[in-house]
Amino acid sequence: MGVYSDDPLWADVEPLPQDDGGPNPLAAIAYTDEYSEAMSYLRAVMASNDMSERVLSLTEDIISMNPAHYTVWLYRARVLLTLKKDLKEEIAWLNPTALNYQKNYQIWHHRQTIIDALDSPEGEAEFIAQMFERDAKNYHVWSYRQWLVKRFDIDDESELKAIDELLRADVRNNSAWNHRWFVVFGRHEGDSLDETVLERELKYAQAAIYLAPQNQSPWNYVRGLLRKYNKPLSTIKPFATEFASLDHPDDVHSSHALDVLADIYEGEGTKADAAKALDLLAQKYDPIRANYWTYRKFLLGFPPEPDHPIFHHHNY
Amino acid sequence: MAQNATIHPGFAAHSGLDRAKHINYWKRCLKTYLPHQYTSNDSNRLMLSFFIISALDLLGALLPSTTPAERADYARFLYSCQHPEGGFRGFPGTDFGQLRNKQNKQWDPANIPATYFALSTLILLGDSLQRVNKRACLRWLLQMQREDGSFGEILGENGQIEGGQDTRFGYCATGIRYILRGHKTGSVLGMPDINVDKLVDCIRRSQTYDGGISEAPFHEAHAGFTYCAISTLSFLDRLPNGVGGHLYHYGNVRLSGLTDLDLTVRWFVSRQTTTLDDEEAADTYSDETDTTATCHDAHSFVKTRSVPAKSDETCEKDRPPPAVELQWIGFNGRPNKVADTCYAWWTCASMAILGKLNLLSYTENQLYLLSKPQHAIGGFGKLPGDPPDIYHSYLGLAALGVLGNDAVKPVDPALCFSKHGATLLKNMLWRKRLLGEPGSEGPLVDSDDEVIETAEPRGRGVDVRAHQNLQVRYVRRGSEGETTLCGDGESTVASHDSDQVTLRGE
Numbered sequence A: 001m002g003v004y005s006d007d008p009l010w011a012d013v014e015p016l017p018q019d020d021g022g023p024n025p026l027a028a029i030a031y032t033d034e035y036s037e038a039m040s041y042l043r044a045v046m047a048s049n050d051m052s053e054r055v056l057s058l059t060e061d062i063i064s065m066n067p068a069h070y071t072v073w074l075y076r077a078r079v080l081l082t083l084k085k086d087l088k089e090e091i092a093w094l095n096p097t098a099l100n101y102q103k104n105y106q107i108w109h110h111r112q113t114i115i116d117a118l119d120s121p122e123g124e125a126e127f128i129a130q131m132f133e134r135d136a137k138n139y140h141v142w143s144y145r146q147w148l149v150k151r152f153d154i155d156d157e158s159e160l161k162a163i164d165e166l167l168r169a170d171v172r173n174n175s176a177w178n179h180r181w182f183v184v185f186g187r188h189e190g191d192s193l194d195e196t197v198l199e200r201e202l203k204y205a206q207a208a209i210y211l212a213p214q215n216q217s218p219w220n221y222v223r224g225l226l227r228k229y230n231k232p233l234s235t236i237k238p239f240a241t242e243f244a245s246l247d248h249p250d251d252v253h254s255s256h257a258l259d260v261l262a263d264i265y266e267g268e269g270t271k272a273d274a275a276k277a278l279d280l281l282a283q284k285y286d287p288i289r290a291n292y293w294t295y296r297k298f299l300l301g302f303p304p305e306p307d308h309p310i311f312h313h314h315n316y
Numbered sequence B: 001m002a003q004n005a006t007i008h009p010g011f012a013a014h015s016g017l018d019r020a021k022h023i024n025y026w027k028r029c030l031k032t033y034l035p036h037q038y039t040s041n042d043s044n045r046l047m048l049s050f051f052i053i054s055a056l057d058l059l060g061a062l063l064p065s066t067t068p069a070e071r072a073d074y075a076r077f078l079y080s081c082q083h084p085e086g087g088f089r090g091f092p093g094t095d096f097g098q099l100r101n102k103q104n105k106q107w108d109p110a111n112i113p114a115t116y117f118a119l120s121t122l123i124l125l126g127d128s129l130q131r132v133n134k135r136a137c138l139r140w141l142l143q144m145q146r147e148d149g150s151f152g153e154i155l156g157e158n159g160q161i162e163g164g165q166d167t168r169f170g171y172c173a174t175g176i177r178y179i180l181r182g183h184k185t186g187s188v189l190g191m192p193d194i195n196v197d198k199l200v201d202c203i204r205r206s207q208t209y210d211g212g213i214s215e216a217p218f219h220e221a222h223a224g225f226t227y228c229a230i231s232t233l234s235f236l237d238r239l240p241n242g243v244g245g246h247l248y249h250y251g252n253v254r255l256s257g258l259t260d261l262d263l264t265v266r267w268f269v270s271r272q273t274t275t276l277d278d279e280e281a282a283d284t285y286s287d288e289t290d291t292t293a294t295c296h297d298a299h300s301f302v303k304t305r306s307v308p309a310k311s312d313e314t315c316e317k318d319r320p321p322p323a324v325e326l327q328w329i330g331f332n333g334r335p336n337k338v339a340d341t342c343y344a345w346w347t348c349a350s351m352a353i354l355g356k357l358n359l360l361s362y363t364e365n366q367l368y369l370l371s372k373p374q375h376a377i378g379g380f381g382k383l384p385g386d387p388p389d390i391y392h393s394y395l396g397l398a399a400l401g402v403l404g405n406d407a408v409k410p411v412d413p414a415l416c417f418s419k420h421g422a423t424l425l426k427n428m429l430w431r432k433r434l435l436g437e438p439g440s441e442g443p444l445v446d447s448d449d450e451v452i453e454t455a456e457p458r459g460r461g462v463d464v465r466a467h468q469n470l471q472v473r474y475v476r477r478g479s480e481g482e483t484t485l486c487g488d489g490e491s492t493v494a495s496h497d498s499d500q501v502t503l504r505g506e
């Protein structure tokens, strides 16, 4: 007895049970009776390409138990489009569903299909904000947001403002930094590089570094900017020196500043200074990466003792 | 909980793995039903199958804990998921059996990750892949590549490639290609090669300004996607010169798949963190200033700046001294995120492929895995104190294998299974012949002769899962043991050594 077998609405459907391929299947799951039954009905309606209204509640049922089912969403979308359902209702159903399954890929693809068919991003900014309240670094949401920006050609101004708000809430949100890069550079590939944009972006990232000097995201952003514009890292030497200086080795406020300085010294050919900065990183300010800093120093021509861990033999 | 209190600085980090408990954990996964919580992973059953079989192999326990007949049954299950048009489906749940036809086949497609996992599992089970319809698989693989070079997950309606643009699919697709045709370019078994240049170009465009690699151009770099991209390049023999074999040349251009190797190495090194659980990470939100608790990447080492946060003083007080914290160094997947077991795999395996494993704090990385997320009942959780799950348990174990832990078999970092398994693959005669290896001369098995076999004709039998309450009883050939499934979904193994296997519900 089950939800479907007892329901006259489904009386004409012959459920199709699962064949597990022999006596010793792998990764067999202790399915609940509810799941087994619903899946048997799903196979039956898919096999006959049933496009009736009842399929919507069945797919909803499956999705609530196995949202990663890779064809149930496609099938549902096909039924919705065939029955010419009100797609706004689908979005209204999807919103709480997405909040329940935050790490599910299929749900975002489905949303994309529906919003694409609706041809309007109305309400999406609010929904995304709601998702970000739960987790402002949710990878799927950020990927979806990029799609939305491109699909509806959302203007830079409003995107930059939204990102600014997220970074005000958490200046360490690397996803927001990355999105900023996408807004500034991602849609204008092939355009010539605008120096005023470089200046604006440098200023923005540097302000964030003043707020929290030991935050790798804006430092990575600054390095990326200089690389993109083919400017030497020494462009920010005075700035980096505000947070770390070899003259005051006990007064370092950012390991990233020290790292930048090491690169600058290396570029300038003052290898001994670069080595000093790398020593400070390895021994005092970033010992988590001691092996890496030692290796960098080795590349400069200052090898460590022969039994140093970086010379340990690994079989790769 | 893990045995964290007893580990001292300088601990050699060899072993420290409770091998017996891990074997028990995986034997439970193999021989009893997975708890119903795995229903949300039902579509990934072939991935779960791979993790279970490969974990036992990594622990050297696959042959001792299974009989040849059981292994043949496992292979039969996998072959039952082979798709009539090439590749494998992700799970038996979409199979319409005799009712399959042209009109409904789009709801039952083959799946790219499932196919990679099925082939890998078969290799580890000692199967020679004779029953794999290789030509159909390669034909299907060609259909799975998009115009931009990327791969999708499944073929949908009208040959539409579904499943997002995602380096994971490129990884699995090139893994399938590597298994079935090695590094051979051009036509194999009458099937042309995939468009390697376009895929490499796609990976190059997915490299981010900070040196990592993303699922698609301009998305955020992520250690999992970066690993997939690097392994893809390894399968394609397109890593930068001097890394992981010889560089593939085309035209006069030498194009490696990584635009900036040094930057990528720096990005991986930066994934190391001592922020090992959620509690430590909680302070980052709404707290802009650097405090000892918010500086994930070097916390408690740099000086906090002008405006110390309110939480600063208390954090400073409760924090262990740096020497203690530095004993355990974990990995995050993106900047400013908390450590997570699986990123130990994505990072260490990538660095191993790039020949740069020594640049990580590998001793402390091992100690982190052994002391923090390793669980007392065996397996690994995502975070310290989390219950073990199959995904993190496998990747934690595989990471230890890459790091050289002597209780785990050496791991092939690109294939994501043991080097022993990689050798089994390389020694397959059909593959040696296909690759034209000296000493393997003989007739090439044409896949036209390789009719798809689902091992034996299968009727629409009893749905075991749907009838748990009926006390399904069947005999396993050559094995003995009673397996019981408790009502709460927690499985227990009574014994694996008696003749009859009784599976019963509550």
Ligand SMILES: [Zn+2]
Pocket: B340, B341, B342, B343, B382, B392
């Ligand atoms: Zn994880």
